[in-house]
Amino acid sequence: MSKIYKHYKQRLIEISGKNRSLYSKKVTNKFSYDLGNLFAKDEKIASSLVDFLWSGKKLDFEVIGKGEKDFIYNNLNVEKKLSKYKTTFVDESGEEKTDYLKIERVKKQELKRTMMHEINCLKQLKREMEEFERETGRYELYVGYPFVEGYIGKDLEVRAPLILFPVTINIENDTTATIELLSNELIKLNKVLLFAYATQKHLNIDDLETEFDDLKSSGLKNVEDVINYLKKFDINIRYTPKTEFVPFEAITKVKANSLEVENYCVLGRFPLTNSIYNDYEVLEKKQLTTPAIEELLFTKQPKKSKKISTDIFPVSSLDYAQQETIKDLNKNFNMVIYGPPGTGKSQTIVNVITDALTKGKKVLVVSQKKAALDVVYNRLANLNQKAMLIADSDKAKSEFYQKAKQEHDAIMQIEETASLDKFHALQNQIDVESAELDTINNILFEQQPFGLTLQQMYANSEIIGKNSKDYAIYKDMLQSKELMDMDFNEISEAQKLIKDKKKDDLYYKFLEKKQINPLIDYIKSDIDIHTLSQAQNLIKSAVSNKFIPFDMTKRPYARDILSYYLEHNDSEDINYAPLTKYIATTQHPSLYAKLNVSHVVLPMYPFVKHKTNKIEKEIESTFNDTLEDLKQYIAGYEVLKKVLEPKGYLLTLDNIVSGNTMYLKMLSNALNDYVEIRDINMCLSELTESEKAILKFAYKNSENYKSFKYIVNKITVFRTYNEIISLENEHKEELSKLADFANIRNRIISLKEEQLTLNKRLCYEKNANEYKEFFNQNPEKSKNFLYQISKQQNLWPIRKCMQVYEDYLLKLFPCFLLSPEIASQILPLEREMFDYVVFDEASQVFVENTLPCIYRGKHIIVAGDSKQLRPTATFLKRYMGNEDLDDLDYSTQAALEVESLLDLATSRYYSSNLTYHYRSRSEALINFSNYAFYSKKLQIAPDISKNSKESPIERIKVDGKWIGTKNEKEAQTVANLLAKLLKDKKRTGTIGIITFNIDQENAIEDEIDKLESKDPEFKTALLLERNRKENGEDVSLFIKNLENVQGDERDIIIFSTGYAQNEYGKVVARFGSLSNEGGENRLNVAITRAKQKIYIVTSIEPEELNVAGSKNMGPKLFKEYLKYVRAVSSGNKLETSIILENLLPDKQLQTDDLNGKMVCEMEQLLKAEGYTVEKNIGNANYKLPLAIYNKRKDKYLLGIEFDYSAADSSDSILERDVYHPTFMQSRGWNIYRVWSRDWWLNKTKVINSIKKKIDKIEKQLNTAK
Secondary structure (H helix, E strand, C coil): CHHHHHHHHHCCCCCCCCCCCCECCCCCCCCEEEHHHHCCCCHHHHHHHHHHHHHCCCCCEEEECCCCCHHHHHHCCHHHHHHHCCCEEECCCCCEEECHHHHHHHHHHHHHHHHHHHHHHHHHHHHHHHHHHHHHCCCCEEEECCEEEEEECCCEEEEEECEEEEEEEEEEECCEEEEEECCCCCEEECHHHHHHHHHHHCCCCCCCCCEECCCHHHCCCCHHHHHHHHHCCCCCCECCCCCCCCCCCCCCCCCCCCCEEECCCEEEECCCCCHHHHHHHHHHHHCCCCHHHHHHHHCCCCCCCCCCCCCCCCCCCCCHHHHHHHHHHCCCCCEEEECCCCCCHHHHHHHHHHHHHHCCCCEEEECCCHHHHHHHHHHCHHHHHHEEEECCCCCCHHHHHHHHHHHHHHHHHCCCCCCHHHHHHHHHHHHHHHHHHHHHHHHHHCECCCCCEHHHHHHCCCCCCCCCHHHHHHHHHHCCHHHHCCCHHHHHHHHHHHHHCCHHHHHHHHHHHHHHCHHHHHECCCCCHHHHHHHHHHHHHHHHCCCCCCCCCCCCCHHHHHHHHHHHCCCCCCCCHHHHHHHHHHHCHHHHHHHHHCCCCHHHHHHHHHHHHHHHHHHHHCHHHHHHHHHHHHHHHCCHHHHECHHHHHHHHHHHHCCCHHHHHHHHHHHHCHHHHHHHHHHHCCCCHHHHHHHHHHHHCCCCHHHHHHHHHHHHHHHHHHHHHHHHHHCHHHHHHHHHHHHHHHHHHHHHHHHHHHHHHHHHHHHHHHHHHHHHHCHHHHHHHHHHHHCCCCCCCHHHHHHHCHHHHHHHCCEEEECHHHHHHHCCCCCCCEEEEEECCHHHCEHHHCHHHHHCEEEEEEEECCCCCCCCCCCCCCCCCCCCCCCCCHHHHHHHHCCEHHHHHHCCCEEEECCECCCCCCHHHHHHHHHHHHCCCCECCCCCCCCCCCCCEEEEECCCCCECCECHHHHHHHHHHHHHHHHCCCCCCCEEEEECCHHHHHHHHHHHHHHHHHCHHHHHHHHHHHCCEECCEECCCEEEEHHHCCCCCEEEEEEECCCCCCCCCCCCCCCHHHHCCCCHHHHHHHHCCEEEEEEEEECCCHHHCCCCCCCCHHHHHHHHHHHHHHHHHHCCHHHHHHHHHHHCCCCCCCCCCCCHHHHHHHHHHHHHCCCEEEEEEECCCCEEEEEEEECCCCEEEEEEEEHHHHHHHCCCHHHHHHHHHHHHHHCCCCEEEECHHHHHHCHHHHHHHHHHHHHHHHHHHHHHC
């Protein structure tokens, strides 16, 4: 662990030489202002400023203003600027003379310009500091004087302020600025410098005082006294008294080897925190670790508790994803919560806290951003009495003790009123009601043996009345074993094959032809065309010529002989005895009857037998001649043997012999149809048994072609109806619960609301009781604790109080909300002192800033969004150590390369996703992000209005120019738009302004300042907006660039894209941070801040941006977003849709819809009632199949949700039946659930019920007016 901690320690800012409190290379407008340069060589002003700082005077000190200006003229090179002016004139005599009046005028002009420039520099520093304080809660603006320059040891280069005087900048006008010492802030020795010195020299400086109310009263009357004070702790700095300030010039390397005092005086932002580094020193030295750290760095899985609590104790309404996330905390040791924009991440964290507190656990919430901590703290509402939020340990000290005393007093008076028994009773009731929903779900949506769910059956069938024609067919179907044995898939697949290949037409045509011409069955199936042609010609000739039949008078037995011969001609020796006997018996039936009797009456038998033998011989004697004549007669018809089946051939010859011309014509027709029949036959030969059964049944029960087709198509309906009847009889009780569905849902919602109210009391009283019990256990120590939190003076540092009275404070405040720096600053480095450590906005925090906090926690929750900002230098810069890490395993080496805590935790911890989007009032505000970054996975409520009067995104095109790195025209437009909005009395929404770089941000600030000075009404409104708070949360006007806006949201967002043609008429594709890897995340953050409206102020068309050469996605998505904005703003829905669909990596395939028929029927019936009906309203995850729109009110009056569409939206019954409808209602929707069973039973009743619901809504809307 030592090597790992060392690596992370070196990545910190505190001692790395990248910290402005330890080494400042030069003055930059963003972070500092050189007072030494301004007042150089002016001992009087320098002495006055030092005296002001040292004595702690409460009056302002004028930096630039109405007083003496010679120092500005001399030190800021104003005189050099006069050389560009012509200051002479030629008099009447032609002599050139000096124009002293012009010189004086120009001097004043340039002096004013210089002063305005300096004021602007101070203004920019002031803005930067104020924004930093809003973001972090830390105030770091100081006058650093004097500086220490040189080396500590051999390697650590130092150019740092020695003493830091906390001040604020006051800008009175364009030429006047003052600084004022902050009375509530302490004067500080530079702890970063002193700690670096002590570390390098191995000194113990624990007793060194570094903070003072004022220096003189502490015995430090001048710099020399401070130097001597430090010497007592072996901190040696060489000091030579000087009376003049020295300009802070840019250097590449310090000159002095040892430390020397330099008379620099710089106003700037100097970070002082080094507490995280201190924690790393201990972690590294003692080789400390925890299971959470080992899982994060080494993927070592911790042992999970065998006891898993299923109870959760939220105090505010949760959506399904949020609830499941909190449940997951009970199952997993550590986890990641993904919270895309507006999905209620803070709300989830609040309920994570209350759940943990109610279970007697302690929670530390950590965020780099103060705004994120403020939101969580404020949303705890009354329960924030159990939470301690500290943004600045110095400023918050008195507030800390005051709140501790107040909470102690409140707890000692509280009495227990809530019980877990009541919670479990409510939960049991919820479980009972939920089980009812399970029952409904199981009967409707579990697949039946038939192959469909009961819901699908309702949607694909209809009631068959006993008096209808269909009922007779239905009854016949019940007798068809083949059909009754088939399931839905078999039937529908057979129907699909029949329909796709039109087999029903072929089948019907084939059978009809057979009905007309039965000879079709006698024709062979494999006749070649040549043989067929011969046969056709033969029959045609026979029919068309005068047909001569065989002479039957001469050969009376010809037909019998021919038939017998053809049946036996494959035998070499034909036995004609059976034929002879058959003919004789047929012609002499009485004689043969006597023969049979003569067997009994023996005297007659010889006589009768003799007679029959004689007759048979006479008959047989004619066979040969007859057969020869027949052979000659049929010889010409031999070819028919090749085209007809044996039976058909025999039948045909028989009809030829008998002279049946009608038969020959039928045969001719059959032969002519042969090719068509053969082709049909080949198709029908491929029929499956299922197809045959359906076609056979349909033909049998049809009256004509139309009814045949009808039955084929209706088989599914008939079979499904039979299944429904069976299931209806079997599950009457379960299905009856559908009538109570609305009441079940409402009871669950009501019980959950009651539970929330109870949870608030449980949460507070649980911790109150634990504190009271603990306080009463040790009266003496408790008395001392009470004394410390009751003091008004000589307050202990918070860290000391935490070290001594940790048990008391963590029971009094089981939840702390801190930044990583403040956590290390005030909390003891104690293993797992908190049960949960929750990191909010974790994508923005560096891993090295979190390990000390993780060490303090048993379970780690990392909340953030990988599609938003990663850590940047907004808060810190880092030194990247390059020590050898090759001996570590690859997994750990990979972990050490990751910057963001969220990125690292994602690969290590279990993750849960928040999906319901709440922020945006309109889909248009979030759709681009949803498509481009989240693959349409966010749950977004459809717009309740079409925004026909005002678009949620408004594009303002201006003729701006991109000069330098800003666009003045856009800045002016933004300022004017802001003024218009602020002066609009009807406007109530909060406002934020976002730019794509800091220079444009400053340009807008400058334009607002100009407008403010000219417009008193705007000035008043602006002041109110800049100090606006709602429910304890800061919702004031902000003006930020892309880097700093994560975590913020406002009702109205104004964008200034800035990009435009430059002075040469070209648009230069330089996109700054957008072009970096992951730069698209900055765009995602920026475009998802608005709740109600976005204004885009732009100077270009999207097509003017050349992003083809961009290797990263940022610029490309920015161009697409500008196209999207234009399409939405202009109301071009088609283009908007195309742009969004093109953003998706994979096109989503449409699946078969078993419910489409039901939806279409309802749509047509509602339209017939005069309603405007629209289909598929919503996004991919949840669509309303139908919605009723009122154009006059520009409002969807009713969303019609079917049972199947709800089921398709989620696998969770509670989500689709309770949570999602609640979500939709919270977004303004009236949702009507249509049950497929109700539609199946009575369509008219359902339509009438919908009409009544719409009438009721319209009355409510009219009453609301």
